[in-house]
Structures are given as C-alpha cells and as structure tokens.
Amino acid sequence: MNRLFRTLNKKALIKAIIAAVLVIALVLVGSRNLQNFDPALIAYLIGTIFAVFGIAYRYSIWLQRPPTRLYWRRSMQFLFSRHFIPYFLRSLRLFFRNIMFQRFLVYRGRRRWIGHFLLATGCMLAFAITIPLTFGWIHFILKPGDDTTYYAYLFGFEAGSFALGSTLAFIAFHGLVWCSVLVTVGAVIMMKRRFTNGGLIATQTFGNDWLPLILLIAISLTGLGISYDYTFLGGKTYQFMAVTHAITVILFLVWLPFGKFFHIFQRLAQLGANLYKKEGSRRGMAVCPHTKKEFAAQIHVDDLKKVTEKLGFNFGKEDGTSHLDLSPEGKRSALARAHFEARKESGHFFG
Template structure:
C-alpha cells in the first residue's frame, strides 16, 4: 500500500467526539471561505480590467449594456468562489489534482496525442455519455448546449465592448466587425452572412427553446424525475432559459413587425431574466457547466492507466474493476475522509454485496439463532 499523497498530507484529525467516518476538509471552513472569497475577488478584478482594456479604455463600451456587464462580474466572482469551495473537499481535490496532472503531462501527450481532443469532443462537445441513457435526452441536451454556447460567444464579447459592429460608409449596407478596435471582416448586412451576424442570438433562442421545453415537459410527466425534483434547482433553470429565449425572439418580432411596439418593456424583461440567470449560474444546477471540464482530465487519467495495462482486478473474483491509479486514488480519498473501509475499493460491486451478506449471516443473523 502506498503512502497518502500530498493532497491528504494536511488533513486534520476529526474533532473530539466526532462520529467515526466523519469527513474532514483539508482545512477549516473559515480558511476555505477566505480562499474562496479571495479567488472570487481576483476573478472579478481581472474581468473588470479585461473589460476596461478590451474596450479600449471603455471607448467601445455600450453603457446600455452595463447591467449585463455587472452581472458577468458577479458571475466571475460566484464561479471562482464556488469552484474553490468545491475543490477544497477531499474527493474533489484529489480528482482535480490527478486530472490536472493528466492534462498537463508531456508523457501523456507523447503517448496519446489525440486522446485529449477526442475526450474534449466526447465529454464536452457531443456528450455521448448522455446517449446511453436516452437519445431524446441527448438531442435536447445538445440543442441547449450549442444554443447557450452560441449565445455566450455573441453576448459576452459584445457586453464587454470587445466586439463592435460599425457601418463602413455611415449609411450601410456595408458593416465592419471589429475586435479590440481591429477590423476582423467586412460584410453586407443584406447578405446571408449579414443576416446570420445580426440574428445569431435568434438562432440560439430557436435551439434552446425546444431543448429546454423537452426537459421541462419530462420533469412534469416522468415519475422518476418528479419524485426527486426541486423547483429552484431543477425547474427554475429551464424556465429561465425559456424566458430569455422567448423575450429575445419577441424583441426581434417587435422591431420587425410592430415597429418597436412594446420594445422597451420586452428589453427590460429580457435584461432582468438574463441578469438573474447569470447570477444564479454558480449557485444552482447550471454550475455543472463549470464542473464538466474537470471530467475530461479525470477520463484522461483513467485512459492512460488502461493504456499502460494498469487495470486493477477484484481481490475476490479477479474481474477487472478499474485502472490501478484510479482505485488507489479512491482509497486515498476514503482515507482522507477517515473512512475505515477503504480496502473495499479493491472489490467489484458483486463481491461487495456477497461479502456484506456473508458478514450479516455470520455476525448479525447468528445472534438470533
């Protein structure tokens, strides 16, 4: 058995009177909160500087988009804060460290140079693991994912003043797209490219609405989903996505067909829904968007172990469980948590059930004979 890694070296013993097996974080709650607050403040400060310098000292910053920009600053603080708290837990910390080592390992890159791009596409882009559960859920998730990605790629740079669209002649139809004040391309607003440029958010909304509506319908009809769902955690994010998308489309509808009728009210409603959702992301279900990239490093960690034939076999039946490094990482996490049955990580699920049943018959049932 190997010694615990540096990730568990600073774990404090449980407090006197604490129950056996009680979990303990690498440091006290106050220390974790302090680190998380500093991380959030640093992320917010860096984003503010990026906005100021990226918009050429606010020369390209649109003051009408100030509420969106402020919301993104709060978003940066919340994401950094929540992520720091998350990786402070022993289990998440170990997975984060091992995943980071695998991601930045030159040995892994030389041995499997295409592994990282393939896993990024599989786990981040196309999320094939969802297809094993349900093709409909996978398709709906893809609609939401790519719609949100498209909206973020358009909204954030525009909000921060990094992207600008200006008329090349002052009267159109030629426009120029500039990034940080540098011309990227010119296009005709009446062409297909121009239409796509000015209606990218509408396309994103059209993708998100059916995907979010499917999951909302499923959470109202599926018995398994209804049983454990919570309104603020499971339903509110879907409702927020639908409200953002619908109000965004109504803004376009108002400007084209109603000559701006009701545009001001719709703009305020749309802004409020976007700001609320951005602030909600770090503290609700949407936080898994931030957590998901960590899965790539962890899968790479397991993949390299299999590639090196480091597969750990069950101590009882000999069936393969997982990679040797992954099993040892699991045992280390259980030791960090002061769990006294880390040796059970060396048995497959079937043998664990058999051993539990045997122990029950030998030590519990025996007393009733």
C-alpha cells in the first residue's frame, strides 16, 4: 500500500483531488445542501466521483508526456492569441462537427460512423439526463392540490411543467429508454464489424474492443429492464432490475479512466491539433530540401526536433541541419540514395 502511494504522481493526484472535491461542491450547491438530492442514487454519485478523480488523474499524467504537453501548451497559446475569435469559432464548429457528430468517422466508413454516432449520441444524452439527476440539480414534484401537472426544478428553481399523460411527459419519462435503444443499435453495428472485418479480427482484443461494447449493451438492456418492469410487470422484479443496472453502470464509471472509454476525453485534443495546424500554416510552411515542396508547418518541424530530443532521439547532423528537415518522401529518397551509394562503392549493385 505504501508503495502505491509512493509511486503516485503528486501533481496528478492534487489535480484529481481538486476535481473530485469540485464535483462534491457542485452537488452540494446544485442540490441546495442536499435537500433535492435523491439518496437512491448515492451509489451512482460515488461512482461518478471516482470516475472524475480517475479521469483527472490520468489526464494530468497524460499531459505530462513531452509531445502531449507541447500540443496542450501550443493549443492554449494559439487559442488565447490575437486570433482568439476566429480560432474560438473554428474550435466551436469543429467541436460540434467532430466531437458531437463525429463526422470525421464518415471517411473511415459510413456504416462505422452511423454505428458510432448512435452509440455516442445515446451515451451523451444519457449522461445529460443522469448526471443532473444524480447530482440533485434536477428534481420533479407534484404540487399539493394538483395531481395532473408535473413540475421540473433546476438547481431548486422552477424551470417548467408538463401535464402527466401528455406526449411531452411520455418522451421525458422515457428519455433513457430512447438512449438505450440508440446505444444498443450502435453497439450491435460496431459488433458486427468486429465479427466480419478481417483486419479487426486480427488485431482486436477482448478487453479493449469487445468488453466496452458488451458493457454498453448490458447497461442498456438492464436499463430497459427497469422500464419493462414498471410498465408491464407492475414492479415485481424492480429490485433485481435496479441492482443489475446499478452494477453495470458503476462498472462503466469505475472503468472510464482506465480502458477504451478514456478516448472520449482524449478526442478533445483533436481540436488542439487542428488549431496547431491552422496557426502553423499561417506562420509559414517548411520546404523539403529534397523535393523542394512544402510539406508541413515549419513550427511543427521545429517543435518536433525539440520533442524528439527530450525523448532521447537525436536526428541532428554535423552540419547543423536535421534529418527531420526532410519531408517523408525526402527521407525515403535519402535512404535509397545512401543504399545506392553503398552498393556502388562495393562494385556490385545486386547479389
């Protein structure tokens, strides 16, 4: 146990504790000192606090790696520059395009995008519903003398109402059912790929590729089970449905920082990479000494020289230039020419 504490990264630990305490504070404030908090959801809350702690810890460790730290710093530097407004708007547009709608996946395969979009949208909608409920930010009441109207409260303030039995009530009460359907359909599409695509079959692993899909389907099906129970079984199996659903959701929350689901948080770095590329090309492009063509932003090449050096690589040459000054095609040609010269020197091109 002592060894575990000794190996913990202090910077990351502090950030993770701050993030977890912040969540607890948000719960206390948002639920008006817990008066609107639903004690039945305490297990979900504990799971969420652990997930936030773990995600903040891993994210912080991740940002300490030289290439990640460089991207993070550059993204912030470029965003909060005199080009803030165009870069902020660009990032916002890309946030919707690539994070909310994952449009870049269309270019990896249309069916793949549809599957991922359904799965991700279902998850995001479910989070948008369950987190405010778990934190006690939203609650619903019936007012005395009026048992036909349901009132929604946000942070303790009345935010709206709807008639029980109305279409709106049906849609709202079954919000998580719609999410479950989206997730299940999406996960089945993604699973089918893993059964039929030869490349995926060769490289996939159970823990990284199958377990996340199985877990998402398990969460969805047990969630649907709760609805099925109170709609058709009169609540006879409620305990079983509620406990199995809680177990699957908490497993998901606890696993969020460690497994494949961490890519949800890493994906945001794509926005930074895009900004870096945009600002880099504005500042000037690097020209390959071999092909004489522009191939990347000069700042990218220069930054990469520093990063590779920090990582223990030294591609610098005696004349002060670097192998990294070459474009990919230039590097391939340099290798071929060196090979040609070596063969020529030996007196035999083949053999």
